[in-house]
Amino acid sequence: MEWLIAEACGSFPYLLRLILEGLLIGVIYSLMALGLTLIFSVLNIVSFSHGEFYMIGGYVVYTVLHHFKQVPGLVAVFLAAVVTFLIGAVFERLFLQPMAKGQVDRPNEYAILVTFGLAFVLQFVMLGLMGPFPKKVPRFFSFPEIDLGFLRTTRTTLFLGKIPLPGSRIFAAIIALIALGAMLYFMYRTWTGWALQAVSQDRNAAAVVGINPLNMNTLAFALGGMLAGLAGAVLVSVFSWVPWVGVPASAKSFVIIVLGGMGSIPGSLVGGLILGVVESLGTGCWPNPATAQAYRDVFGLVIFALVLLVKPTGLFGRKL
Amino acid sequence: MSRNGVLELEIRNVVKNFGGLQALKGVSLTIRGSQLVGLIGPNGAGKTTLTNIITGLLKPTSGEVWFNGERIDTLRPYHIARRGIGRTFQVTRAFRRMTVLENMLTPGIVKHPYMSRAELEKKAMEIMKFLTIDHLRFERAGSLSGGQQKLLELARLLMLDPDLIILDEPFAGVHPKLQRTIYNYIKRVREQGKAIILISHDMESIFTLSERLVVLNFGEIIADGPPEEVKNDPAVIEAYLGRDEEEEEDLRQAY
Amino acid sequence: MTFRRIYILWGLTAIFLLGLLLYPILPGVNLQPYWVLVGMTALFYAILASSWALLAGYTGQFSFAHMAFMGLGTYTAGILIRDTGIAPWMGTVAGVLMTGIVGLLIGYLCLRLRSTYLALFTIAFAEIFRLVVKAEVKITGGPNGLELPPYQRPEALERLLKAIFPYWDANPYVPAYYYMALLFFLSLLFMFFLVRSRFGLFFRAVREDEEAAAALGVHVVNTRVLAFVVSSMIAGFAGIVFHHFIGLIVPDQMQIVRMSLVIAMAVIGGSQNLIGAAIGAIFIHFALELLQEIRMPLAVLENLLFLENWGFSVDLQAGVLRTNAWRMVAFGILLMVTLRFAQNGLISPILDWLARKEAAEEVAKRFRAQREMDRVDDVEAVEETTTASTVTEGD
Structure with missing residues (x-):
């Protein structure tokens, strides 16, 4: 069995580091999957262009920081959210609203294909605008140097005891956490959030009490896209960016929503963390470091297959 | 058909829960041989749930369904259909x-x-x-x-x-001329020796057509027998037929 | 009846088949290797698009792993041939079987559930399979691709073909083109008979109403799995043959982007009609080739230099504007607009219009003949028959 896992896996600090890294990235996965969940629960469709919103979010940050070097990173992230929100809203109005109004035959098939079509268009628009070469955003945040003994930071890295954690990921995870918190606050504590939930539970009843389901659809799709865009915006400083970067990202969100249960908000949060940790452990323990990164996504696929095999409704799923 | 050539459907103590709601609370029913069984009950009594369980669209929470000596509640709908149970849908x-x-x-x-x-x-x-x-x-x-x-x-x-046909509300929203055709259909199917479970809100047709009447209320069978008998069963009158009168009575008293 | 639409359809079919046959020597193509290759690739995509339409149009299930299955078959064949030294045709059989087996596994995993699950799973499978192929350099050759040896073609057949097509040896792509055309023809024929058979009825019944089909005894899961496996195997077969002639497969051939292109072809052509999808694929493939470089006068081009900043390339020496990614954007938008406003695609409604009335009449005629026979023992039906046939003729 030893050949199956890398030697380093035996050491506890290494494992702990892998788990922490997995949680850091898992928070961002959760953010993205939350967007997909929001779309699914309100519109009852899966957006196959979710990864492209992620990709665009990243490119917006890149473009802003590339052209205006003095702009603070957070502003760029905010702009990414605005842009992806707008793209989502416009697309929903043009292509998904006719579906909600019953102007489209075979709505289930249409929804899959038209969102996939949007993905196709967005990928090539960005290829046209940005070119095929990978773009990299310089770290746009540096830590103040602190030393609390157990917790120590340098400008780029945070040390938890002896465990180093890359600063850009921590920054990304913190923004993602803030966004998650804001989103959950919005969903559970504001009138609009309640309206969204009402629509997701019973469209007709919601319409009767004076909520316009069509507007809620637009809002949900735009917000969902925005969450993916945010995830991209915070991760663009971690990975290099090409127009196809959204495809594996979509695949990950799909794994998460199926794992967590389609339409379940806690499911997408927990699912994201689980996927992050599993990927991180799997990759860290893969015997051949040269191919480890390529297998990062395979673990997700294995989880996907297992969930479909054992419990297709997922961890917290309502019946599909 | 079963070994002795007589069709047999046996529902053994079937329970179905939807979340917290108990749609069927232990229903047992046997249909042996070619019969026309009318299944009635107020809205939400569990008629369609029972149909869906017999035809395999739903799995019972507990209990068993046997057809011609074979347990069928574990089978998929198309297997059940191929074994000789056919149905129509309400819509x-x-x-x-x-x-x-x-x-x-x-x-x-x-x-x-x-x-x-x-x-x-x-x-x-x-x-x-x-x-x-x-x-x-x-x-x-x-x-x-x-x-x-x-x-x-x-x-x-x-x-x-099929050997057994379940008709879910065949008369709903049908104009009288078509109703005639459906009557003839049922008669012809009966002549071919098939059993029928007829679910209907149309009391008149169900009392004329059925040879046996089963009344379902709140997921339980409250009466089972020849139509004339069931018609006069006090429990049925209270649960089903009498309800409106009772309400009317209440209303009358209120004014 | 003086003018019958079906004549147009027959005429178009004849022109199409003739064009298919003579394509390499058509003016403009003129046996240039590049254009022969373009024709061959167009046929390859036509097979992919129509086999995808078999799944999507007839059963309402969406696989985003069509290109991945194509690659799976090809890589299986290539690796087996390289490592065991078996003949290419045996590798081909093995590759097709492999796609069938994997198709079966994925099919039974996903097709018990709502159609969204197949779409979700296959998109993840496709992308991850590609990444793994790219990473396992030792086995698959990684990003540089895997070489496939050419088929050994029987000499007698070659001689015969040379006699029929005197230009057979003009360049290596000519025979490749014809073999691809044969494969295209055979796979369309096969799918055509499949959808005309009982399975075609089952496919559509399951798509229309899963529960009602099940209540009538149609094995829903098996029916869907059958469609998925057949569609995937055809993709695998086409991929293996195509890449044997090309000589090399690279993992990027399986990119989701190419999958999108196949879907755009099938949807724009009309995914409910196998031939519509195939024609759509051929049209779009040629349109993409022609739009790649747009020839313009220099004076205009010089004013278009600013487009260089927007992802176009302006080649002043050659006098062309290269559209690069933007031609794909155009087809992506066309895909979305087609979905929104013409769900049956742009080509298949024309085919339907040309074929429909005639077909209906054909069937009606057959029935009238049958009725004629029935009349002998069923006198009562006479009156009814006359009314029935008037109704049929009237629509």
Whole structure:
């Protein structure tokens, strides 16, 4: 069995580091999957262009920081959210609203294909605008140097005891956490959030009490896209960016929503963390470091297959 | 058919829960031989749930369903259909973008995989003629009127040649002339020695047609017997027939 | 009846088949290797698009792993041939079987559930399979691709073909083109018979109403799995043959982007009609080739230099504007607009219009003949028959 896992896996600090890294990235996965969940629960469709919103979010940050070097990173992230929100809203109005109004035959098939079509268009628009070469955003945040003994930071890295954690990921995870918190606050504590939930539970009843389901659809799709865009915006400083970067990202969100249960908000949060940790452990323990990164996504696929095999409704799923 | 040639459906203590709601609370029912069993009960009594469990669309929470000496509640719907239980749906479900004839052929091929297309078409034509929809054979099912779609569903069912037919509200929203045709259909199916479970809100037709009446209320069978007997059963009158009068009485007193 | 639409359809079919046959020597193509290759690739995509349409149009299930299955078959064949030294045709059989087996596994995993699950799973499978192929350099050759040896073609057949097509040896792509055309023809024929058979009825019944089909005894899961496996195997077969002639497969051939292109072809052509999808694929493939470089006068081009900043390339020496990614954007938008406003695609409604009335009449005639026979033993039906046939003629 030893050949199956890398030697380093035996050491506890290494494992702990892998788990922490997995949680850091898992928070961002959760953010993205939350967007997909929001779309699914309100519109009852899966957006196959979710990864492209992620990709665009990243490119917006890149473009802003590339052209205006003095702009603070957070502003760029905010702009990414605005842009992806707008793209989502416009697309929903043009292509998904006719579906909600019953102007489209075979709505289930249409929804899959038209969102996939949007993905196709967005990928090539960005290829046209940005070119095929990978773009990299310089770290746009540096830590103040602190030393609390157990917790120590340098400008780029945070040390938890002896465990180093890359600063850009921590920054990304913190923004993602803030966004998650804001989103959950919005969903559970504001009138609009309640309206969204009402629509997701019973469209007709919601319409009767004076909520316009069509507007809620637009809002949900735009917000969902925005969450993916945010995830991209915070991760663009971690990975290099090409127009196809959204495809594996979509695949990950799909794994998460199926794992967590389609339409379940806690499911997408927990699912994201689980996927992050599993990927991180799997990759860290893969015997051949040269191919480890390529297998990062395979673990997700294995989880996907297992969930479909054992419990297709997922961890917290309502019946599909 | 079972070994001794007599059809037998046995529902043993079937319970079905939807979340916290108990739709069926231990229903036991046996249908032996060719009978026309009327199944009635107020809205939400569990009639459709029971139908869906017999035909395999739902799995019971507990309990068993046996058909001709074989346990069927663990089977998939299409296996149950192939074993000889056919059904219609409350809301008609024709294959809308297929022609009427294609609708007919689909179960025909399932039942007779080795029969030639021409023979199957002939068989389909005969049934369609009986149900007066033969002139529509090349129309898309979706372009038919509601009543015609209902007839198509009944016709399609005969192509499967089932031993037991469950008719879920065949008279709902049907004008009197079609009702006549459906009456004839039921009569003909009975002549072929098939058993029927008839679910209907139309009291008049169900009392005339049924040989046995089962009354379901809040997921329980409260009466089971010949229609005349059931009609006079106090529990039924209270639960089902009497409810409106009672309400009216209350209203009258209130004014 | 003086003018019958079906004549147009027959005429178009004849022109199409003739064009298919003579394509390499058509003016403009003129046996240039590049254009022969373009024709061959167009046929390859036509097979992919129509086999995808078999799944999507007839059963309402969406696989985003069509290109991945194509690659799976090809890589299986290539690796087996390289490592075991078996003949290419045996590798081809093995590759097709492999796609069938994997198709079966994925099919039974996903097709018990709602159609969204197949779409979700296959998109993840496709992308991850590609990444793994790219990473396993030792086995698959990684990003540089895997070489496939050419088929050994029987000499007698070659001689015969040379006699029929005197230009057979003009360049290596000519025979490749014809073999691809044969494969295209055979796979369309096969799928055509499949959808005309009982399975075609089952496919559509399951798509129309899963529960009602099940209640009538149609084995829902098996029916869908059958469609998925057949469609995937055809993709695998086409991929293996195509890449044997090309000589190399690279993992990027399986990119989701190419999958999108196949879907765009099938949807724009009309995914409910196998031939519509195939024609759509051929049209779009040629349109993409022609739009790649747009020839313009220099004076205009010089004013278009600013487009260089927007992802176009302006080649002043050659006098062309290269559209690069933007031609794909155009087809992506066309895909979305087609979905929104013409769900049956742009080509298949024309085919339907040309074929429909005649077909209906044909069937009606057959039935009238049958009725004629019935009349002998069923006198009562006479009156009814006359009314029935008037109705049929009237629509």
